[in-house]
Amino acid sequence: MTRLLDAQGLEISHGGHRTRLKWHRLRKRFADPxxxxxxxxxxxxxxxxxxxxxxxxADGGFVVLHDEDLEGETSGHGPIAEKTISGLRGVLMQEGGRPLILSEDLAAMMQSTHPAALLQFDMKDDYEAIGARGIEHLAAHFRDIAASVIVSAGSLDLIVAVKEKLPHLLRGIDPTDKLYDISKANGWKAVEMELRADLSGPTEPDTIYLHWPLILEAANAGLDMIALCQDEGKRVDAWTFTLKDPEAGFSEEEWLNISALMALKPDQITTDEAPATERAWRRRMMA
Structure with a gap:
């Protein structure tokens, strides 16, 4: 068993169930760049x-960034979709002046990894923007890599295209926004019906990404979204649970929420404070 001081932020356990902790935006801690x-x-x-x-x-490749424009995250300017690889090589991240990670660099970094490593590619553009050329780029660079990859997107058309071109890659979908809207307009039975349709749909997802407050709100209304997904052979990632004070651990409100969430047995929790979450959980369990 991992000692408290050696906690690496990989997983927490409850009732015999292990829940992985996913490092959000490549940050093990919120203080990381x-x-x-x-x-x-x-x-x-x-x-x-x-x-x-x-x-x-613009050339069909990719860059590791969240926003659609370079301002804010980098030293560059303008829409990323208008930039080529040559136009991005001199652009630096705002934090620390580090070079951008391009998809070509990423593929090279993934040639040797721990067998349990899993990297989620969260595609921020839709299929109309990425198109066949972008899918071909993914196929050319990520067909033979050591790490396991899961491709997620809000665009179901994009995930279907990935399935057809790269069937060996895992796939994930995030219906959160849609399900929030349905819950408000038509209630939780309609949410259940829509979620079941997504689980059996053409994307054939491995993992369903759901906002953790939505999961708890549904559970309070009698709908166990995690069990529903797991009964269909799907994993559930609950996003994004981040401690407000990583040194102090869980506040009482955070403890009530994480306890309720863990009781539902998610397969994974997305967090910006993975080691602190693991330490805080162990402290509570030891107490």
């Missing part, structure tokens, strides 16, 4: 589950 290649390398060595965002470039 956004989309850190160094943290990603650490995660690859430790067998961590990690997530990064991808934006499509």
């Amino acid at each position: 956004l989309f850190s290649a160094e943290v990603m390398a650490e995660g690859f060595a430790a067998g961590a589950s990690m997530e990064l965002d991808l934006r499509v470039r």
